[in-house]
Amino acid sequence: MINIAVLGYGTVGSGVVEVINKNHASINKRAGQEVNIKYVLDLRDFPGDPVEKVLVHDYSVIVNDPEVKIIVEVMGGIKPAYDFTKQALEAGKSVCTSNKELVAAHGAELLAIAKANNVNFLFEASVGGGIPIIRPLNQSLTADEITEITGILNGTTNYILSKMTDEGKSFEEVLKRAQEKGYAERNPEADVEGYDACRKIAILTSLALGKQVDYRDIYTEGITKITKTDIEYAKALHASIKLLGTSKWEDDGKIYSMVAPFMIDSDHPLGHVNGVFNGIFVNGNMLGDTMFYGKGAGKLPTASAVVADVVDAVKHQGTNIMTIWEQDKVELGDRANFACRFFVRVADTTSKETIEKVFGEVEYVTLADVSGEYAFLTEKLTEGAFEEKSKQVDMIMRIRTAL
Amino acid sequence: MINIAVLGYGTVGSGVVEVINKNHASINKRAGQEVNIKYVLDLRDFPGDPVEKVLVHDYSVIVNDPEVKIIVEVMGGIKPAYDFTKQALEAGKSVCTSNKELVAAHGAELLAIAKANNVNFLFEASVGGGIPIIRPLNQSLTADEITEITGILNGTTNYILSKMTDEGKSFEEVLKRAQEKGYAERNPEADVEGYDACRKIAILTSLALGKQVDYRDIYTEGITKITKTDIEYAKALHASIKLLGTSKWEDDGKIYSMVAPFMIDSDHPLGHVNGVFNGIFVNGNMLGDTMFYGKGAGKLPTASAVVADVVDAVKHQGTNIMTIWEQDKVELGDRANFACRFFVRVADTTSKETIEKVFGEVEYVTLADVSGEYAFLTEKLTEGAFEEKSKQVDMIMRIRTAL
CATH class of the missing domain: 3.30.360.10 (Dihydrodipicolinate Reductase; domain 2)
Incomplete structure (x- = not known):
């Protein structure tokens, strides 16, 4: 048997409890042992809810309990999720989270802490809810x-x-x-x-x-x-x-x-x-x-991804799953150089002659029931070039395209 | 550095060599060490092809070389792929295969042999070519x-x-x-x-x-x-x-x-x-x-999935990746009880009255330029019931539907 704790009994947290209860037989089989929810942390009380038996209000009870091997962080936000996660990893507990703010801001750092402590920091549910995408990116592609x-x-x-x-x-x-x-x-x-x-x-x-x-x-x-x-x-x-x-x-x-x-x-x-x-x-x-x-969202799909991470964390006790995400920051390309075709609506105060003088060859689109304007698709051009050119026409709206 | 061997220099085999050569920097980084193709096995010769330097015609050279840790089996078919794979696993080498015949017929047995020898039998490319589906099924869902x-x-x-x-x-x-x-x-x-x-x-x-x-x-x-x-x-x-x-x-x-x-x-x-x-x-x-x-097919997409398995095998040297696929055979449900809606084309020698007497409520479909027949969609019914009923009408064609 392996003990876990769930931080936060909101939508996803209660979903995690539900998934583990409902599919316990197959989950335990896949994990290789019984997954037991020893604690649920929430500031609130839930009178009458079965969760009462395992509910605690004080995180130190969880982080100081050596029996707890895996912590599910589904509180959301950076505070106190970041501190709680860091403390858990440093205490030798793996953490599974659905918290995209936390992962986007501190993912690289938390992965490094997990590695140093030979535990795992897993976050499949942080992107795409129930869709397996983090693990495929890491391990399949x-x-x-x-x-x-x-x-x-x-x-x-x-x-x-x-x-x-x-x-x-x-x-x-x-x-x-x-x-x-x-x-x-x-x-x-x-x-x-x-x-x-x-x-x-x-x-x-x-x-x-x-x-x-x-x-x-x-x-x-x-x-x-x-x-x-x-x-x-x-x-x-x-x-x-x-x-x-x-x-x-x-x-x-x-x-x-x-x-x-x-x-x-x-x-x-x-x-x-x-x-x-x-x-x-x-x-x-x-x-x-x-x-x-x-x-991409919803209580049970998101919880399903979190619990799949728990199963993985159980299977990888004592082994850090290699995840390459270093802390060095990447310099992204300047948006001014990003190129695509633009869809543009212009007031009919701008003539097609002007459009073609400014944008070169374009593809026009008109709607029968829309007056006072028309629209066109540009050839592929950079954001920088588009911004310059669009100043010369009476633009109503522009939308980037992947056409 | 880790040495691998590729069995078969056909479409997929040459794709595996191409992928490893082309993406060597990122593959070696993900694998944590350099992946080196020590041998390629094929009965044929390839004069002038760089593969000549590592080409062998005799499998025993590969299976008896303790330096070879991973074998890529992309020959297809059961013979000799099954024997080669079994020998490799028993010799303590992991095997990565794209061979769906082999996996469908002997997957459970080969997984058990891999487990007993603390190596891995991986087969991401056997279904869906380059699509990650085996690993997600095993590890994400x-x-x-x-x-x-x-x-x-x-x-x-x-x-x-x-x-x-x-x-x-x-x-x-x-x-x-x-x-x-x-x-x-x-x-x-x-x-x-x-x-x-x-x-x-x-x-x-x-x-x-x-x-x-x-x-x-x-x-x-x-x-x-x-x-x-x-x-x-x-x-x-x-x-x-x-x-x-x-x-x-x-x-x-x-x-x-x-x-x-x-x-x-x-x-x-x-x-x-x-x-x-x-x-x-x-x-x-x-x-x-x-x-x-x-x-789902093609040289490079399939090879991409095979090489991703190689990377996984490198990362899991000395550890068997848990894959639950026991050898006990499952009794599938009897097709006679499988239910769906059927699309049915009948000759117009069968009246709509007869159709409705036999099938109850149906949804008719006609095509302007097709004469002598018409078609309908049944309600959901079992294969068994459908087969009985369809004897009573002049059926031209039936197609199951997921409508």
Whole structure:
């Protein structure tokens, strides 16, 4: 029998308890021994909940108990998760976490501490919820040099954009309904402004590189400015608008990372990842294109990934699983040099002649029921060049494309 | 430095050499030491090819060389691959293979021999080519009870069905072109009759269960009877016809496995897996739906998966990676009890009245340019019931559906 402790009895924490109870037979078989929840830490009380029997309010009880070998950190946020995790690793306990803020900010450091203490710091659930992506990146795609990672990494925004597309509703209307249904937080900023996706692409890029990508260096744009009209244009282009976190290894030797809404072709593997689902597209120089798809959030899918990490931690007691993520910081490529095709809406005060003088060859798109404006797709050009050129036209909106 | 040997210098074998040469810096970093190809075994000579320097014709040179720690078996077939693999494992060498025939027939036994010798038998490339699926099933989906695995597991048949769909051509025409292009073998039986997919779903189901599923117990139907007209009907139903290998854990406690062409909804995650791509859909009782997508065949994608296994074998020298696949054979559920909705084409000598008397409520489909027949979708019913009922109508064709 191996004893574990769960820090935080919120959505994911209660999911972890549920998964371990429900699938105990198969989990114990896969782990090679019985997984026992000795403690659950939460500041709150849960009168009447079976968790009461193992509930503690004081972390020192857990960290000082030599019987506890694995700690599940599902509190979220940096404080006190960072201190708790560090103390646990230093006390010779492995830690499994779903906390993307913690991993993005301190992943490299915590991995080094785990290695020094011959324990493990595992974080499969921090990206893509239940989708296996961290372990495949670490252990399966090891023969390839990664050339691109592009993901739909946030279920809330993908749900909003999917609903806007399917039902022709505005961002505000859909957000309101998502909040009522509990799919979006009352303060939706971390999702709709792209901050959540930003941490996740930082984690994936760091793992692919083996070095630290600071999430604060990644240009991040949310979906709040996307309108019904933009979605209509996308449909006319046989495309979808998706919030993507993307990192590309370009020929200049630099890595360009960004979080922003993109128009992608409906035939792209990510083009049919709709609703609360996430999809993570990876290109390797030998493997070619691959994609991982599944539920990127939610109590049980996320808990499933956390518990899979627990099973791995049990199987690797006394062995540190090699994970290359050094603390040296990577200098990302300058966004001004990132190139893509842009979708641009302009007021019809700008003539097509002007457009072509400024942008060269473009592809026009018009919508029958939209007046006073038209739109076009540029050829591939850099962000820097685009920003210069767009000053010369009456631009209403621009969206990057992967078309 | 660690020495390896490659058995077979065909498509995959030469791919393995290419991947190791091309990505040597990152592979050596991930492996923690230099991976050196000491021998390549092939009966043929390759005058002028750099492989000449390490080419041997006699396996005993390799298996008796204590410096060789890892053997890559990419010859295919059972003989002599089975004997070579067994000898290697018994000599304390890990084996990485892409050989689905070998793994389907002897996987459990070879894993047991590897365990007894404290080495590893790895076979990521045996299913889904470059798609990471074996390792995720073994190590990532460990908190779940699997309820379904359904995959597009054969690139050749998926290419043929995709071309038939996109270009309105017949099976024979597309097969011929695929053979000319090298996408299909001159003897295409293993692909088009579903035998290849059968071995792959047997491997995946065995791993999910931890027990032996005998591929010979799996009902297998190929795609040779699928016509242009079937494809037209599928389009009218907003569906695609895909050759699926599927295993379902049903409420009666049984597992139903089958390989057959199915009509699936275009909105299903597998509905957009086209061309030579493979997709493997897995449902877990906690995780929900997840899918793995990528190139299921081809020299470099397959070699990429083999080399990732080599990296894993290097990292796990002296440790057996726990893989639960016991030799006890599983009794699959009787196909007569497998239930689905059937798509049925009947000659118009059978009246709709008769159809409804026999099948109850059905959903009719007609094509404007097809005469003398019509089609319908049944409600969900078992194979056994369907076979009985279908005797009472002038059936032209039936295709199972996941609609």
